[in-house]
Amino acid sequence: MRPVVGRRILLGVTGGIASYKAVSLARLLAQAGAEVDVVLSRAAREFVGAITFEAVTGRPVLGGLLDEGQALAHIRLAKAADLVVIAPATADLLARAAHGRADDLLTAVLLATRAPVLVCPAMNDGMWAHPQVRANAERLQSFGYAVLEPAIGPLAFGEGVGPGRLPEPEAIVAHCARLLQGTTPLSGRHVVVTAGPTREPVDPVRFLSNHSSGRMGAAIAAAAWRRGARVTLVHGPLAVPLPIGPAAIAVETTREMHDAVAAALADADVLVMAAAPADFAPATVAASKLKKGGEAPLLPLAHTPDILVGTRAARPAGLVAVGFALETEALEANAAEKLARKGLDLIVANDATDPDAGFGIDTNRVVILDAHGGRDALPVLTKDEVAEHLLDRISGVIGGRQG
Numbered sequence: 001m002r003p004v005v006g007r008r009i010l011l012g013v014t015g016g017i018a019s020y021k022a023v024s025l026a027r028l029l030a031q032a033g034a035e036v037d038v039v040l041s042r043a044a045r046e047f048v049g050a051i052t053f054e055a056v057t058g059r060p061v062l063g064g065l066l067d068e069g070q071a072l073a074h075i076r077l078a079k080a081a082d083l084v085v086i087a088p089a090t091a092d093l094l095a096r097a098a099h100g101r102a103d104d105l106l107t108a109v110l111l112a113t114r115a116p117v118l119v120c121p122a123m124n125d126g127m128w129a130h131p132q133v134r135a136n137a138e139r140l141q142s143f144g145y146a147v148l149e150p151a152i153g154p155l156a157f158g159e160g161v162g163p164g165r166l167p168e169p170e171a172i173v174a175h176c177a178r179l180l181q182g183t184t185p186l187s188g189r190h191v192v193v194t195a196g197p198t199r200e201p202v203d204p205v206r207f208l209s210n211h212s213s214g215r216m217g218a219a220i221a222a223a224a225w226r227r228g229a230r231v232t233l234v235h236g237p238l239a240v241p242l243p244i245g246p247a248a249i250a251v252e253t254t255r256e257m258h259d260a261v262a263a264a265l266a267d268a269d270v271l272v273m274a275a276a277p278a279d280f281a282p283a284t285v286a287a288s289k290l291k292k293g294g295e296a297p298l299l300p301l302a303h304t305p306d307i308l309v310g311t312r313a314a315r316p317a318g319l320v321a322v323g324f325a326l327e328t329e330a331l332e333a334n335a336a337e338k339l340a341r342k343g344l345d346l347i348v349a350n351d352a353t354d355p356d357a358g359f360g361i362d363t364n365r366v367v368i369l370d371a372h373g374g375r376d377a378l379p380v381l382t383k384d385e386v387a388e389h390l391l392d393r394i395s396g397v398i399g400g401r402q403g
């Protein structure tokens, strides 16, 4: 993941049931290309051994403030870190950090560092609800720390379900990436992305749809969020998990997607139509299931609304509009025609017959055309890489509009 590659992340682990999940977090961060320095509190060592973290990060694990030869470890670590993340953060850590204590290596690092800090509290739901704990979390936020709300879910054995769970390591990694990215041209912008197919009902049990998985749109939404945007993802039924970060609005039909996009556009800065909405719907929807006895039915079809065209009047001034074109012939000529007809700034053209591009696979080979005749033919890339390229281009258009 681009913002994480080559960055130095200090992972502080404090002693709670969720400490074991910090091993997966350390591993994911290291796999994403970060250098991970793990600092374990004394209590954390009772839950997970240092050797486990050393094995997944390939780096020594630190512990005590005054360990042999480590007298200035807190200063060295604090200066080297691009990001400090504390996961899990116990109620005790929140209290000590909120009050400027420096009685162990981790709290000393917190005072010494100027890097962004992400705190991930995890504890029993009753403790998390206590005003003392909430006040400490709020105090940390007032110092500029990012505090990730605990997830709602099963707590420690026998403790039932409630808010207090450490969010999944993948979610913490996504937050780390967003913090590492710093300020970008998309920071604070509202980016609306569509993804996936739509479904047009035939009768109560059948529908017309297409092979779109939503992978490209989900990758764009995730990457825009990592760049600091507020992202609304309007999506049909997806074959991939929802990305972490964007606000998701689920729709079924092209009409519903049209209406959701129109509503989201009110304060949008960017629209990326990566969805493959169905272009036709049955002219009428049968009220009861079509039975197979007798003649096979003929289905008269009607056009669905074109979302880019139909919402054009609702675009705020200065909005950057991006479409996709999936073609089986005359790729660039058809894409250029759609760019003009749909009033777009950029269009991403891909060939449905190319085995490296299209629905349901991880890679894409695209040509990005712009409204001024510019043409950018990219090699075969993963959909994540295409998303990053496209966001670079969108950032360029935003920059051009400001300048």
Ligand code: CTP
Residues within 6 Å of the ligand: 254, 273, 274, 275, 276, 277, 278, 279, 304, 305, 306, 307, 308, 309, 322, 323, 324, 325, 326, 327, 338
């Ligand atoms: N699109 C849209 N509303 C539709 C269908 C498509 O806004 N009802 C958007 C797509 O999300 C994409 C762009 O329009 O960004 C081009 O989609 P594509 O399917 O390539 O073209 P169509 O306009 O559907 O034309 P055709 O199917 O004839 O190629």
